[in-house]
Amino acid sequence: MRVEYNYLKQEFKNTKKIFSEWSKLIKSTDFTLGSYVDRFEEKFKNYIGSKYCISTNNGTDALILSLKSINVKKGDEVITVCNSFYASAGAIIACGAKPIFVDCDENFQMNINDLKKKITKKTKVIMPVHWGGASPDMRQIMRIANSKKIKVVEDACMGIGAKIGKKSPGTFGIVNAFSMHPLKSLNVMGDGGAIVTNDYQIYKWAKKYRNHGMLNRDKLDFWGVNIRLQPLQAIVAIEGLKKLEKVIKIRNYNSKILDEKLEKLYPNVILPPRNNQNKETFALYMALFKNRDKLKNFLIKKGIEVKIHYPVPLHLQKPAIKSGYKRGDFPIAEYQAKSLLTLPVHQYLKRKQLNYIINSIEKFYKKND
Missing domain, CATH: 3.90.1150.10 (Aspartate Aminotransferase, domain 1)
Structure with a gap:
């Protein structure tokens, strides 16, 4: 008997609805941001339970955007776990900051006791990872962070669809990242990601930064980058949310x-x-x-x-x-x-x-x- 780990052939066996929407998109030529991206962001923020959503090209970009949106920079320390995918640490390095690793616990999640030991005056952010789609003790992490006046950014890349009590992963920290990699719970045909936040200032900045820092077609507010979710993938993600x-x-x-x-x-x-x-x-x-x-x-x-x-x-x-x-x-x-x-x-x-x-x-x- 054959038991495959990869299930994408079955996942995208019936693409009638996706192709139908792609056909509409192609006719509209609305290939950069546009109505489908807006629609996905609206549906995703409502599903997660957050005020604002900014979609990105992938989960790594979502982590980088989250950290940059709260001004993580050179000289800062960001605490995260040592048993995660490379992007968790790579995103910290991409912002010029230093990853400070902590051990995990028997649940494969952030070790709270080790976390307490690693906090210093340079600690700017605690970045817990919802590893494997399970969750660390977010309530305790938030108590520790709040007592030290440290911001929390959740790597909730594997957490779409999970619950901590009645709350979704990605609704505890100030700004939080998700992935829609093909083998995540919500997947697209390639890469995709998103961040969510309840902070309007973070939302305004991040929305511009992911689109070159543009105010509009002719005016630039600051130097940004292009990490936009593609409308083709937004359509796939909208269909994925339904199931x-x-x-x-x-x-x-x-x-x-x-x-x-x-x-x-x-x-x-x-x-x-x-x-x-x-x-x-x-x-x-x-x-x-x-x-x-x-x-x-x-x-x-x-x-x-x-x-x-x-x-x-x-x-x-x-x-x-x-x-x-x-x-x-x-x-x-x-x-x-x-x-x-x-x-x-x-x-x-x-x-x-x-x-x-x-x-x-x-x-x-x-x-x-």
Whole structure:
């Protein structure tokens, strides 16, 4: 049996509605910003629960735009986790600031105790990451940040469709970033991103900056860049929003099936604790597996496509080592990186495929115990 991790063929099997709207767009020649981008931003801010939305070319640009909108610059320190995708740190560097890494916890989220230790007089921003589509303890992070008068910018790139209690990721910080990469919960046919904020001044500045700093076609307010979302992708995102709740519901259902069976394999399999008050997107279904690399090879030979997110934490990447980080600095993240495995959990999986994943993992441990 074949179990694919990538589900985009199924996702875009029926493109009739998208192509119909693309045809209208082509006839209008409204190829730069325009009504479709405006429509997406309106729908997205309402879905997230924020006053303002500015769409961007991708999630990395969304992070950079968020940080620049609150004047993060050279000499500033931005605290973030060491077990994230490269863009989390790269966006900080792109603003001229210094990333200060903290360890993760058993949920693969920002370690609150380590966060408290890393705050200095130079700390300008705390940037928690909603890693894998789960969420860190945002309420505690906000209490810490507010007590120190530090701004919070959420990397909610994997958080579209999740909930922390009744609130969406990306509604706690002053300005927050999302991604619509093809394998995110809300995806487009390529790259796309967005930021949201309730601050009108941030909104006004960011909206101009993402469009060269233009006041209008003939006048420039300041030097900006072009990080606009393309109208073609805005159309795809609008269609995606229509089915997003169903997507999240199915992913949570699939994850529950995996959880119920895999938790019986402890200590060979260690699942992260689930917070019943929150809803995850399950952009990544991750757990710790004994003999991870052997299991990975075994599952791939069985036709089950699995991934590792990621085998090398950010602080052990070449540019971070050059800045002074070393092995042993973040023991939890380093331990997890050796055991983490990501299983398929997407909305197109059949029950027999889920059972096949589970049975294959059970067979592996029976054979190797």
